[in-house]
Amino acid sequence: MDYIKKLSRFIIPYKRYAILNIICNVFYALFSTLAMVSLMPMINVLFGESKKIYIKPVYSGLKEIKDYAENYLNYIVTTTTESDGPQRALLYMIILIIGLFLLKNLFNYLALFFITFLRNGVLRDLRDNIYNKVITLPISYYSEKKKGDIIARISSDVNEVKNSMLSVLELIVKEPLTIAFAIIAMFMISVKLTIFVFIFIPISGFIISRIGKSLKRKSERVQKEQGLFLSTLEETLGGLKVIKGFNAEKRFNTKFQDSTNRFYDFSNILMNRQNLASPTSEFLGIATIAALLWYGGNMVMVEKTLSGGAFIGYMALAYQILTPAKAISKASYKVKAGNAAAERVLEILETTSSLEDLPNAINKKEFNSEISVNNISFKYEDNLVLKNFSLHVPKGKTVALVGQSGSGKSTIANLVTRFYDVNEGVIEIDGKNIKDLTKHSLRNLMGLVTQDSILFNDSIKNNILLGKEEANDTDIIEALKIANAWEFVKDLPNGIETNIGDSGNKLSGGQKQRLSIARAVLKNPPIMILDEATSALDTESERLVQDALEKMMKNRTSIVIAHRLSTIQNADLIVVMQKGEIAEQGTHAELINKNGVYKKLVEMQSFE
Ligand SMILES: Nc1ncnc2c1ncn2[C@@H]1O[C@H](COP(=O)(O)OP(=O)(O)OP(=O)(O)O)[C@@H](O)[C@H]1O
Numbered sequence: 001m002d003y004i005k006k007l008s009r010f011i012i013p014y015k016r017y018a019i020l021n022i023i024c025n026v027f028y029a030l031f032s033t034l035a036m037v038s039l040m041p042m043i044n045v046l047f048g049e050s051k052k053i054y055i056k057p058v059y060s061g062l063k064e065i066k067d068y069a070e071n072y073l074n075y076i077v078t079t080t081t082e083s084d085g086p087q088r089a090l091l092y093m094i095i096l097i098i099g100l101f102l103l104k105n106l107f108n109y110l111a112l113f114f115i116t117f118l119r120n121g122v123l124r125d126l127r128d129n130i131y132n133k134v135i136t137l138p139i140s141y142y143s144e145k146k147k148g149d150i151i152a153r154i155s156s157d158v159n160e161v162k163n164s165m166l167s168v169l170e171l172i173v174k175e176p177l178t179i180a181f182a183i184i185a186m187f188m189i190s191v192k193l194t195i196f197v198f199i200f201i202p203i204s205g206f207i208i209s210r211i212g213k214s215l216k217r218k219s220e221r222v223q224k225e226q227g228l229f230l231s232t233l234e235e236t237l238g239g240l241k242v243i244k245g246f247n248a249e250k251r252f253n254t255k256f257q258d259s260t261n262r263f264y265d266f267s268n269i270l271m272n273r274q275n276l277a278s279p280t281s282e283f284l285g286i287a288t289i290a291a292l293l294w295y296g297g298n299m300v301m302v303e304k305t306l307s308g309g310a311f312i313g314y315m316a317l318a319y320q321i322l323t324p325a326k327a328i329s330k331a332s333y334k335v336k337a338g339n340a341a342a343e344r345v346l347e348i349l350e351t352t353s354s355l356e357d358l359p360n361a362i363n364k365k366e367f368n369s370e371i372s373v374n375n376i377s378f379k380y381e382d383n384l385v386l387k388n389f390s391l392h393v394p395k396g397k398t399v400a401l402v403g404q405s406g407s408g409k410s411t412i413a414n415l416v417t418r419f420y421d422v423n424e425g426v427i428e429i430d431g432k433n434i435k436d437l438t439k440h441s442l443r444n445l446m447g448l449v450t451q452d453s454i455l456f457n458d459s460i461k462n463n464i465l466l467g468k469e470e471a472n473d474t475d476i477i478e479a480l481k482i483a484n485a486w487e488f489v490k491d492l493p494n495g496i497e498t499n500i501g502d503s504g505n506k507l508s509g510g511q512k513q514r515l516s517i518a519r520a521v522l523k524n525p526p527i528m529i530l531d532e533a534t535s536a537l538d539t540e541s542e543r544l545v546q547d548a549l550e551k552m553m554k555n556r557t558s559i560v561i562a563h564r565l566s567t568i569q570n571a572d573l574i575v576v577m578q579k580g581e582i583a584e585q586g587t588h589a590e591l592i593n594k595n596g597v598y599k600k601l602v603e604m605q606s607f608e
């Protein structure tokens with residue numbers, strides 16, 4: 001039950017539902033016991049065994065309530081039988097039984113009614129919190145994680161927690177109360193018989209708890225496997241073209257089936273363990289009742305210390321204990337499964353972001369003088385990707401980063417936007433360490449066009465609106481024109497309302513790239529970071545986009561990453577990178593004169 005404590009902040013907002021549930025369950029337990037007890041006078045009436053009472057009993061306090069109730073009932077039975085015959089008395093008893101059962105079930109429903117809000121509320125809040133966490137956690141968190149596993153946690157694990165939530169309450173309130181009330185009533189009927197029953201309870205308890213052992217670990221394995229095959233599915237959907245193109249269907253099928261086979265094995269073990277709960281406890285219960293029949297039957301037939309009606313009522317109560325005992329063992333297994341799921345959910349929720357804003361982080365509104373990168377070193381894992389790297393980008397200038405693949409260009413974009421934190425050195429904007437700024441304000445100053453165009457399954461309009469929520473259609477069309485995207489958007493049947501499919505796959509690579517440029521254009525930030533923004537364009541559109549970018553970059557500060565050197569010739573500074581270090585830097589003319597790496601690169605490209 002440890003996790004209930006950890007989940008308490010999700011439960012507390014709904015505690016009034018828990019309280020209402022508990023209250024209703026108290027009544028449920030009370031009426032279900034009374035319903036069974038009421039069988040007794042009915043049977044007595046049926047067989048004419050009721051005690052004859054002609055004087056109306058008087059109420060004399062809570063202590064004598066049992067005698068009072070019994071006498072009063074007998075009084076009614078006696079007088080009714082005398083005046084209207086035994087059928088009428090039987091009818092009264094039946095009405096009493098029906099009424100009690102009705103109340104029992106009414107409160108049962110009400111208890112479930114109230115707890116539903118708690119369960120679904122906790123479910124909703126857990127999902128919202130995980131999602132929020134997923135959005136907040138730094139990108140580095142996901143390098144190791146499987147996406148499908150996170151999907152499994154937010155869907156099935158959370159659901160498992162919801163289910164176990166009901167079981168917990170059943171476990172600690174409803175069923176124990178039902179049992180307690182039944183036992184009290186049993187004691188009232190016959191102390192001797194009840195003590196006899198008590199010998200059997202610990203034995204049953206022991207056997208049932210043996211079954212529950214290791215259930216949590218088994219359940220954990222099932223959940224984990226679920227995450228695994230969801231990951232495979234997720235990757236498959238993302239990579240269908242490659243899978244088909246390389247005829248890798250079989251391989252992926254095998255991978256998926258391996259996982260579902262393990263899932264099959266684990267769930268078989270788990271479910272069969274769980275399935276054992278109910279029959280075992282029912283059988284143990286009926287064994288107890290059999291012993292009771294023997295022992296109690298003796299009391300009725302031989303010792304004559306118990307009336308027939310009382311004995312049948314007693315048996316009903318003993319059976320009444322069976323159902324909750326069964327429910328308890330079942331619920332305790334469910335709680336164990338819920339516990340395993342909750343741990344997986346909490347694992348995400350309790351992850352602290354390594355890129356949390358400082359408590360007194362500055363909310364920087366504008367960009368005034370320069371971006372400076374001072375002696376930074378950075379590694380994703382073990383190897384330094386950037387070594388002692390420095391770069392100064394004065395306001396209004398364009399700095400281009402070129403260099404071979406893997407030299408660390410995109411990494412610089414990742415660091416300036418603070419998707420990752422540097423290991424050594426500092427990155428400053430207007431002399432302020434970016435770690436001292438709120439991430440929100442930092443990213444507000446920047447427009448980002450990533451190397452792989454990232455678009456969402458939505459309309460063109462909504463994709464572009466990410467740049468600036470309050471923009472109107474005219475602004476959007478303007479941005480599309482600047483990015484040279486309007487020419488294809490205007491020919492689409494639904495214009496800017498056209499849906500572009502999953503990650504934009506209804507568009508060509510170049511079209512996607514132009515849309516992500518338009519998105520940055522609409523945002524209109526003081527600093528632009530363009531990672532290979534024109535790589536997927538043909539020469540003609542590249543020239544047009546280049547033109548647009550240059551227009552946009554005027555009066556703007558830009559860091560441009562490019563493979564095609566033709567696109568950055570006009571940059572104020574070109575930095576040539578090699579294995580995370582600066583090989584040379586200068587303007588296009590300076591670098592050509594230098595006759596070094598850059599010149600060689602230019603020559604190779606013009607040769608193409
Ligand atoms: N998320 C990551 N985890 C671990 N290593 C990474 C990660 N991203 C990049 N790297 C490594 O960092 C190095 C620099 O990568 P980066 O993406 O900055 O190169 P790049 O200069 O942009 O190359 P390209 O021109 O091909 O885009 C590479 O060696 C790469 O293997």
Ligand SMILES: [Mg+2]
Nearest residue numbers: 409410411451
């Ligand atoms: Mg790159």
